[in-house]
Every structure is written in structure tokens, then in C-alpha cells.
Amino acid sequence: MYGKAFAPEYQGALGSLSVNSSLADVLVRATEQLRTAERHGTPREAARCSLAVAEAHRRLGNTGEAERAWKASYRTARGADDPAAMAWAAWSGGTLARQRGEMALARRLLALAAELGDRADDVLARGYALAGLAETGRIQGDYEAVDALHEQLLAEARERGESRHMVWALEGIAQMRRNTGAYDAALAMFEEAAAIAEKAEDHRGRAWALRGVADVLSVRDGDTERALALLTEAAALCRTMDLAGALAYNHKMRGNVLYRAGRYPEARTAYERARREFLAMGERRGEALARLGLVKTHARLGREPARTAADLDGLHRDLDAIGLRHARQLTDGARAELGLTPAIAAA
Structure with a gap:
């Protein structure tokens, strides 16, 4: 059995927020509560509010603001000697790092979050951190x-x-x-x-x-x-909650479905839309995968093989730089699908 979904990242004065709350609304309320906590000199509450601000910004695709907020949450929690709040802030930072394609940093921050959650006996913080580590490995x-x-x-x-x-x-x-x-x-x-x-x-x-x-x-x-x-x-559902990242991946998947059906002009439009969305939020992995779909689609629409091969070479370098260990598999699979000569592995 299981209960209704809840959002443990919304804490303290924000604990009544729903997992389905609009992120724009979460950002407004969390910012207001953060200012109140700062005025009243309650650092633990300020750390919790900064966490909600960070998560709202991250999911809205505002990565610069998200980074500033999670770091502020961590600093405030550390000053208040609150390891549980530190764990949640590190989890948020690790999740943001993964979203940006910074996999090594993501692993370090998520491992720190798991350690802090264990020290604080916060089962949920530890669980979310371990889940973040698992997801990072899966993505790689x-x-x-x-x-x-x-x-x-x-x-x-x-x-x-x-x-x-x-x-x-x-x-x-x-x-x-x-x-x-x-x-x-x-x-x-x-x-x-x-x-x-x-x-x-x-x-x-x-x-x-x-x-x-x-x-x-x-x-x-x-x-x-x-x-x-x-x-x-x-x-x-994504639009109702302002889930920018999830919506971009939805659009990329729409491109995949249309591509498999041979509806290449429609697939190109979907991939181009997804790529713009990923670029706007600094989501390197999603942008690279949308670009992979575009390369394949352009090839099906008649782009010359030499240009397609060069595009795939560039994509392999970008995917590898992000830390995706199956980068060669992705680009070599595209080459085989398009009837191109396999790339020569670097020495």
C-alpha cells in the first residue's frame, strides 16, 4: 500500500505545498517566506526556504538562480549546524549538476548529501541522495x-x-x-x-x-x-506545473516517435523545439540528444553523408565530455542506422 504523493523538499512553512503545485507559485511563496525568515533571524527556516527556491528555479530551467539558491541554503544550514538541511541542499546541488551535465560534481554532491542524511538520521534525505546517485549512474x-x-x-x-x-x-x-x-x-x-x-x-x-x-x-x-x-x-501535466525540463524531454520523445514513423519534417520540428528548450535551461545532455535526433532526421531528408558523419563525430565528443559512457554506442548506432562507415576509435 502507499499514500498520496508529497514533496519532502518543501519544508517548514512551505510544508503544506503540494507535489503538484505550480512551480511559479512555489517560487513566489518560497521567496516571500525566505524574506520573512531572514527578517526574523531564523536560519533553519531560511535554509528550508532557500531549498524550495532552488528547486523551483531548477525545474523552471533557471540554472544560475538555482545554483545561487542551493548554495545559500547549504551555507545557512551549515551555520545553523543543521546536517539534515545541509543534506537536502547538497541533494539539490547534485541534481542541478547532473541536469547541467556535470556528472563528477553531481556524484560528489549527492554522496555528500547521503552522508549528511545518514548523520542526521533523515531517511528521506538519504534516500533521495542515493536515488540521485543511482539516476546519475543510469544516465551515464x-x-x-x-x-x-x-x-x-x-x-x-x-x-x-x-x-x-x-x-x-x-x-x-x-x-x-x-x-x-x-x-x-x-x-x-x-x-x-x-x-x-x-x-x-x-x-x-x-x-x-x-x-x-x-x-x-x-x-x-x-x-x-x-x-x-x-x-x-x-x-x-507538465504545463500545469511549469515543468520546463520534463516538457523539453517530452518534445524530444515526440521527435523520436515521429522519426520512427518516417514523418521526418514533423520530427525535425519537434527536435528543433526541444533543442531550443534545452539550450535555454543549460541542459547539456538533453540538448545533445535532441541534436542527435536532428542529425538523423536531416540525413533522412537528404543531407550529404559526409556532413552527417562530421556531425556525429562532434556529437560523440560532446556526449563523451558530459560523461555519458555509452556515447560511442549512441553515435555508432546512428551511423549503422544511416548506412555510414563506422568511426575510427581514437588511439
């Missing part, structure tokens, strides 16, 4: 290292009845299964995640889960129209 393609951690965190979330983390873990495991070709298992997990999120009133989790269901239905069954309908439903 290091499935063997993090598969068991995903399963462990899913079991812990089920035991605690924490729906939001159940949804997260199911989606992460499903993504790994999908990427290794286990489409049936992936679909079952994405669908379970979507159902749990719906019952728990977790709109964010449901939006991501629907994106996963759409992907599998497209790649396994070629069910383009169903996939597009699910992405439209998920995009509406």
Missing part, C-alpha cells in the same frame, strides 16, 4: 553498477509506502530494461508507475511514466498514434 549508462541500487530503493519505498519514490524507481528500472531491449518488462513497469502516480495524485511522476509508455509502444509496436496521444496527455 553504467547499468550494472546501479541496477541493484534501483531495486533496493524500490523495495524500501514499497516498504514505507512512499509512492513518489516507488514511481521514480520503477521508471528508472523500466528505462534500463527498455534500453537493453526488454520491452515487455519495461512497459509493465512504466504502466505500473503511471497507475501508482495517478492514484497518488503525483502529476510529475505520471508525466514521466506516460512518456516511457509512449516510447515503448512506439519502438516495440509501431503504435505511433497511441504514443503521440500519451505524450500530449503528459505534456498537459
